[in-house]
Amino acid sequence: MDKFIVMGGNRLNGEITLHAAKNAVLPLLSCCLLCEEEVVLRDCQPLSDVKKMTEIIVRMGGKAYFENDDLHVDCSNAEFMPIDAELTKSIRSSIFMLGSLLGRFGKAEVSYPGGCEIGKRPIDIHIAGLQKLGVKIAETEKYIVCDGKNLHSGIINLSMPSVGATENMIMAAVLTKGSTVINNAAKEPEIIDLQNFINALGGKVKGAGGDTIIVEGVERLHGCKYRPVSDRIAAGTYLTMCAACGGEIVLNNCDIKGLRSVIDVLKSCGCRISEEGDLLRLSSDGKLRNAALLRTGPFPAFPTDMQPQVCALLSVADGVSLIEETVFENRFKYVSQLEIMGADIALDGRRALITGVSRLHANIIEAEDLRGGAALVTAALMADGVSTVYGVEHIDRGYYKIEDELTRLGADIVRVSNKLFQKRKTIA
Ligand code: EPZ
DSSP states (O other): OOEEEEEOOOOEEEEEEOOBOHHHHHHHHHHGGGOSSEEEEOSOOOOHHHHHHHHHHHHTTOEEEEETTEEEEEOTTOOOOOBOHHHHHHOGGGGGGHHHHHHHHSEEEEEOOOOBTTBOOOOHHHHHHHHHTTOEEEEOSSEEEEEOTTOOOOEEEOSSOOHHHHHHHHHHHTTSSSEEEEESOOOOHHHHHHHHHHHHTTOEEEOBTBSOEEEEOOSOOOOEEEOOOBOHHHHHHHHHHHHHHOEEEEEESOOTGGGHHHHHHHHHTTOEEEEETTEEEEEEOSOOBOOSEEEBOSTTSBOGGGHHHHHHHHTTSBSEEEEEOOSOTTOOTTHHHHHTTTOEEEEETTEEEEEOOSOOBOOEEEOOSHHHHHHHHHHHHHSBSEEEEEOHHHHTTTSSSHHHHHHHTTOEEEEEOHHHHHHHHHHO
């Protein structure tokens, strides 16, 4: 497994151009199963999570390949295949294929995705919604077996605005005759993006971004070329890193609406932020104020996917901050690693009380999940001395060659690939 060696203390200055959002591309790839013509997703990066999802499509007999930044997908020859444990373990988002498998093949067999580093990740809301659409669900020890012979339109009231469940319900309804209503829908920008994509394919979806989404079933979808929404979490991560290290960065192709709550928090901590269209400029002297209370929640609340990164930032802010994580039950695993760097953070269930210290000091740390890993890189960039960050494979799931982007901004960070050691061992 690779690791990063980071010499902390450099300010970050320069420009970054954002690309298609991981959390948009993954459901769009699933949605391609509903289309029997070629689709091109523009401006995508070969993130490891995206590559794993394309591997599933290829194993089903479809085509999915990168041509520069364009991701070509053609599911015209895809055939039904159970999504086994090896696949759902390697990419949890494969559970987002339930709806499209049912819409395309009238059935689905998906192994339980199981919990992950940040929580149990149940799928009861997905199952309850599909049952409302007439899907018969048998749960064997290893698989969720869905019989969609009687798949029909209907009214679904989600017990909570689950992003994945909202996406699965939309995809199950796209080719299903009649009008399906999804109440208490998630409002994330990635849901609006899924709606826009389906409509570009000739589908009929409206209301995304609000509480109620309505899907009118159509006979068939046609291909299209589509640029998914920009990655607001990657954008927020770079903003937070610059805020912590000091400096000035400009982000191009920004989904500013999707970042509003993050921008407000960074401004309240003392960053200067200006907006021009989809261009965002942040400057920071690196000396930041605390955030009295930061509560994560479903969009438009502060995104849970930005909680670890901002916690790292607040660990050196002036004063005491309180973070309340309301979405996932186990999203503070990275805190122990910040503490060995000198952070002063008291955990109490889903709350973290952060007392800012003047400086973190370098150490050998390990990432255990994607956004926790981004938090550790943030900490290493501003720490005093040379840190080693293990667990880079988690970070690669959602950031493509983050070390290159940061180097371009003036950071002193290198990736040491484990393959190097293995090669040296064989040579020796
Ligand atoms: C999506 O996950 C994102 N992943 C997550 O990003 C993100 O953190 C999350 O939405 C919340 O915004 C992708 O889009 C690929 P949820 P999802 O269903 O759909 C509970 C990242 O770092 N729940 O909205 O799985 C669940 O346990 C990842 O990029 C049920 O109880 O999130 C959680 O507590 C991490 N039953 C809460 O709802 C269900 O059936 C929100 O989950 C489904 C969810």
